[in-house]
Amino acid sequence: MNFSTNPKDKRLRTSAVITKNGRNINIDCGPDFRYQMLRAGIKTMEGILYTHEHNDHVLGLDDTRPFIHLSGKPMDLFGLERTLGEIRKRFPYAFSDKKYPGAPAISEHIIGFDEFEFAGFKILPLKVIHGDLTITGYKIDNKIAYITDASMLPDETIDTIKNVEILVLSALRKTDKHFAHFTLEEAIEQVKRINPGRAYFTHISLGMGFHDETQSELPENIFLAYDGLEIEI
Numbered sequence: 001m002n003f004s005t006n007p008k009d010k011r012l013r014t015s016a017v018i019t020k021n022g023r024n025i026n027i028d029c030g031p032d033f034r035y036q037m038l039r040a041g042i043k044t045m046e047g048i049l050y051t052h053e054h055n056d057h058v059l060g061l062d063d064t065r066p067f068i069h070l071s072g073k074p075m076d077l078f079g080l081e082r083t084l085g086e087i088r089k090r091f092p093y094a095f096s097d098k099k100y101p102g103a104p105a106i107s108e109h110i111i112g113f114d115e116f117e118f119a120g121f122k123i124l125p126l127k128v129i130h131g132d133l134t135i136t137g138y139k140i141d142n143k144i145a146y147i148t149d150a151s152m153l154p155d156e157t158i159d160t161i162k163n164v165e166i167l168v169l170s171a172l173r174k175t176d177k178h179f180a181h182f183t184l185e186e187a188i189e190q191v192k193r194i195n196p197g198r199a200y201f202t203h204i205s206l207g208m209g210f211h212d213e214t215q216s217e218l219p220e221n222i223f224l225a226y227d228g229l230e231i232e233i
Helices: 033-040 061-071 081-090 155-161 184-194 211-215
Strands: 016-020 023-027 047-049 075-079 106-110 116-118 121-130 133-140 144-147 166-170 198-202 222-224
Touching (some): 033 061, 075 081, 121 144, 166 184, 184 198, 211 222
Parallel strands (some): 023 047, 047 075, 075 106, 144 166, 166 198, 198 222
Antiparallel strands (some): 016 023, 116 121, 121 133, 133 144
16 A cells, blocks of 8 residues: 655545634534644634534534633534434533533524525525435535535535535545445536536545545646645635
8 A cells, every 4th residue: 555745645524614804614523623723723713514413524512612711602503403403412411401611502503505694604505415314515605615425416506506616525536436425526527517616625535546646637627625725715
């Protein structure tokens, strides 16, 4: 087996921070959340948008406590009713009526697929199919569409994000079709349907190969995302 020394091949669990006017919101909060926030120097967090309830997207919830302590207010969580219900089961102490001192203070917001505003952002949840689950992508300020863990995008979602400035989309591996994730070829086909200004592939596994080699094979407006990537819009 070959090993890479390229930092772009060293990947943690997938999430993203969106920053506007000095305010931050996070999409998903996985097991690597604490280290990711420290590494990026993020000192404030207004809230978290959840795509779905799988552990690699939710297990960092307890590590929101420093943000909660510094802000003096509960952490706002947004997600489908099913998603927030599953998070409650995994972190019962954070949702208990009688909390022990220091437990995370949480403010839940059950969402559907209607646009809402939060912390100065316009947020439109997007319907995404992940295997046999309906999960949530997000269109932010009509400029960026963030979609991870996708195996199918409904026509209504494609129409909503067509020609978006920035598309972030999951692409698990080059070959071997997966029941719950796009392969590289499938993700490229979705990019052609959506026609964004730029597309970035995320939620990448070892099956994608090394970053530089795969990047050299991609169309000019498609890029492999990597840990620490910053995109200015």
